[in-house]
Amino acid sequence: MDSNIVAGDRFSGMNEFVLSAQEGSFTAAGLRLGLTSSAVGKAVTRLEERLGTKLVHRTTRRLTLTNEGEAYLSSCLRVLNELEETESYLTTGRSEPVGRVRVELPATFGRRHVLPSLLELSTRHPRLDLSANFSERLADLIAEGIDVAVRIGVLKDDLDIAARRLGEQRLVICASRAYLKRNGIPKTKDNLLVHDCIGGLRRTQRAVWLLRNEQGVSEPVDVKVRHELGDGEAMLNTALAGCGLAQLPTWLVGEHLRSGALVQVLDEWTRGEMPIHVIWPRTKYIQPRVRVVIDELVRLSSEGDSGFKA
Missing domain, CATH: 3.40.190.10 (Periplasmic binding protein-like II)
Known part of the structure; x- marks a missing residue:
């Protein structure tokens, strides 16, 4: 088979499909391409036949993409972006x-x-x-x-992924003065099993914080999590509201520690760093x-x- 024909077929209908998806109709895509809506629709149909899958749902009002259409559009946009980038470099x-x-x-x-x-x-x-x-x-x-x-955190070994270390964050345990006045100041790591702790949403059943052991090595320690929040900002606000202890990075809580709104506890155990x-x-x-x-x-x-x- 002629490789030029194969290459031509590979890209046939791509522009029509991409513009139709972006504009939401064959008519709007046709106006941008200088074609009739019928010509655009036929080009997309031929593309679907070549791929052997349906890319768009056609209605009288608007086109919507199928799951396969969404995936194909994403790939098309990456290819077109790379072509534009390379052409810019060449010119x-x-x-x-x-x-x-x-x-x-x-x-x-x-x-x-x-x-x-x-x-x-x-x-x-x-x-x-x-x-x-x-x-x-x-x-x-x-x-x-x-x-x-x-x-943020230790990376898994993955030969398909390249990485460069940018820095590290240090974690501290802190709480509001109001919470510590009501519940007392924790003195040992074991106290974390009786205090109300504020944690992130868990991927596993076990709730742990990263603390140093007697040898100075960071290790996971079980804690009793009462409140789970989806991001650090929410965890910070929950700690400021007096709802428990939180383990948070210094870049997030530094100003509140300096102002006294939060108090750092278990300092000798909590200088763990995450890359x-x-x-x-x-x-x-x-x-x-x-x-x-x-x-x-x-x-x-x-x-x-x-x-x-x-």
């Missing part, structure tokens, strides 16, 4: 970042310490677009098409749009008040 001679970068960030840390710098980066590069999600879940970068992620990394799918060639985001995170981590230092 200008510079690796100008062009296209959309999907970034996965820890919720509170990402909003406070990462997003402002990424937005400023996008103003310096007007053709760089961002899709940022804030979550504590461990997303599958490759399966979900994520370009860059920031992870912070930027990770991305391993590849021989990193697109400029991804490289510039990684470089910005590395630059940000070197600043003293960036939140990447314990």
